[in-house]
């Protein structure tokens with residue numbers, strides 16, 4: 076891809092924008108760009124320099140991303156709203172053409188990498204809560220203040236705020252010291268995957284999840300205990316930010332019908348019933364589940380006589396119950412998947428396994444914790460988009476503010492104190 080129209084080859088020490096930015100090392104790359112750690116000589120700080128491929132369609136995409144990032148930056152002067160900050164942008168001429176460059180605040184590893192670091196075991200509830208608070212803060216800002224839909228929310232597009240000084244260890248591949256040794260293959264994570272690798276990775280993960288889910292269709296007795304040892308994330312600050320605005324749109328000016336990465340795609344997108352902010356809430360729900368369990372919530376796969384979409388709808392109904400008929404038959408694509416009764420055409424037998432049971436039976440969450448989390452998450456995964464809570468409403472939910480569990484543990488404490496007294500007495 077380092078040819079005309081493609082990536083710009085960078086050497087360490089290369090100057091950009093008239094010498095203001097000096098390239099330090101590669102942070103990662105995507106389908107559209109390479110991303111470099113750069114030193115900003117004007118502010119004497121480190122930044123992430125995203126250098127877009129030069130061909131027309133990539134330049135167009137970069138302009139699109141810049142439009143949305145600029146809008147987000149303009150409305151958040153204090154930079155407190157959990158969205159990656161665009162610092163600057165400019166054009167850079169190279170042998171492969173003109174490259175649009177975005178200068179972004181320097182962030183750390185993605186949540187995908189965090190999940191992998193944690194060996195797909197899921198994070199402690201309090202860590203999930205911290206992450207959810209950031210993501211919801213970002214979404215609330217985008218939705219309510221800007222009228223923007225992110226439309227590609229997923230663990231890969233949420234980056235932890237880096238706590239290290241990149242100058243101290245400029246050759247390390249990982250960004251945050253905590254995650255310096257990724258699990259398994261060296262291509263690992265956050266910064267270091269081509270789209271191909273990401274796709275492969277997603278497919279591999281999807282395969283694992285599918286294996287587990289078909290297990291679930293066969294038998295309701297799940298939950299092989301994990302023999303893997305625990306990795307501590309204690310004391311690690313879980314602040315994070317939403318990134319990747321390459322697919323963002325305005326609620327009142329949408330560009331694409333098919334949005335979102337497959338596993339995080341909302342039912343109304345599959346059925347083509349029209350969409351709004353609540354598609355991000357669906358993806359948020361899928362992401363929160365994944366943080367808690369380490370598994371993707373839905374990993375659909377085409378099967379014998381049915382396609383990926385229909386499997387996806389089946390998986391949703393196995394978890395959430397039957398889709399209300401009106402919604403099932405209400406989309407432009409409904410006839411492809413549903414009969415007029417609102418039953419799937421090709422997948423007839425569904426095994427219902429509701430969220431709270433799944434969390435306890437398969438993922439071994441304590442009953443109370445599972446119940447509280449399911450109470451928080453279930454409304455987010457409503458089939459009817461307008462019934463899903465907004466990001467703002469989620470932020471006010473008792474689970475988010477740990478009211479339920481503090482009350483419970485306070486009550487537990489009183490009880491156990493009473494018990495202790497009785498025993499002592």
Ligand code: ATP
Pocket residue numbers: 102103104105106107108109110123125159179180181182183185234264265266267270318319321
């Ligand atoms: P995609 O194919 O995912 O759309 P892209 O070309 O638009 O890719 P990004 O996803 O924005 O590029 O960035 C590629 C990688 O660079 C990310 O996976 C991430 O690891 C790293 N990266 C991006 N932005 C930052 C940042 N602000 N700080 C640190 N690393 C970053």
Ligand code: MG
Pocket residue numbers: 105231232319
């Ligand atoms: Mg990306």
Ligand code: MG
Pocket residue numbers: 105107319320321322
């Ligand atoms: Mg992108």
